Amino acid sequence: MAKTTVAVLFGGRSSEHAISCVTAGGIMDVVDRDAYDIVPIGITKDGAFTLQVDDPARWAIHDRHLPEVLDNGTRVAFPTSPASRDLVVSHADGTVTTVPDVDVVFPILHGPFGEDGTIQGLLEIAGLPYVGDGVLASALAMDKHVAKAVLEHAGLRVAPWxxxxxxxxxxxxxxxxxxxxxxxxxxxxxxxxxxxxxxxxxxxxxxxxxxxxxxxxxxxxxxxxxxRVVGREVEVAVLEGRDGVPRTSLPGEIVVPEDGFYDFESKYLGGDESLLCPAPLTEPQTDEIRSIGARAFEAVGGAGLARVDCFLTDDGFVVNEVNTMPGFTPLSMYPRCWAATGVSYGELVTELIELGRAAVR
CATH class of the missing domain: 3.30.1490.20 (ATP-grasp fold, A domain)
Incomplete structure (x- = not known):
């Protein structure tokens, strides 16, 4: 059987450039090479689309040093018509090659110019199937102010702001x-x-x-x-259902020091001792946050994946935010929640690719 060609899109112009690179490396490391061919497209911090090396180690964190997409002189152009799924690559020496018949794009991009609906719009104009949430859900959830208003309208409790x-x-x-x-x-x-x-x-x-x-x-x-919302930080991972009904993971909990918060250092450079998966909750609490996760996912018009972050207070759960492209490194909360639910990192990557291929936008 012919392999599926997956263009992994990572890096980008946002401040989360490096974490996007780390996530891309994690995906390259576990993807089923018997089923998928990977085309790594790195976006530099200046916004240039470049063809990069398919080497997971190149995109890992080494000695607390975060990776970065460097400009190697290549340029990748997306199709100018939905009639083609070919990518055109211009090389530094002036030659031009083609990556034919891309089946699906996996945009592992966080923050502006990636997670906010902009890349999703580009891919839809180009007629390329892609993994994850669409234009509206991506843009809506990216703006914490708008997301809070929508979630509140849907009857979910949100923190004041x-x-x-x-x-x-x-x-x-x-x-x-x-x-x-x-x-x-x-x-x-x-x-x-x-x-x-x-x-x-x-x-x-x-x-x-x-x-x-x-x-x-x-x-x-x-x-x-x-x-400050006084409560436990509990999160649930959501995955689009094949039948249209969102699937939810067992929840995870972030253990935050009393004098601090779960910052960038803790998330990516300080080990994984801050995360508990599954979270130590009662069965009714677990059922409730899973229900909240599914409702929040549908409220923003989610597709593919999302992570719903909540606080568990004395009065119940309060939704903090919805992340449409959550941290997806092997140690991140989203894949760890699914691992605790029985879905491995590799299985999760495969499921998301197949959901992206089948998505009707």
């Missing part, structure tokens, strides 16, 4: 600070459209707010401020 635009902060920081102070301290300041805890700060007193806002605005022009 204040949204601040860069122009508001620049023109009247005192008014913004007063609005933020109404939440009480501590608060968390986050870019509205970023992930992997990039640009996130915990603010314990008013004097720290300015620096936290400035950091968040380095990553986005829109920032949300949330009060």
């Amino acid at each position: 204040t949204t601040v635009l860069r122009r508001q902060w620049a023109s009247d920081p005192v008014d913004v600070a007063e609005s933020v102070a109404a939440h009480g301290f501590p608060v968390f300041v986050k870019p509205a459209r970023a992930g992997s805890s990039m640009g996130v700060s915990r603010v314990d007193e008013p004097s720290q707010l300015g620096a936290a806002m400035d950091l968040a605005f380095e990553h986005d022009s829109k920032v949300i401020v949330e009060p």
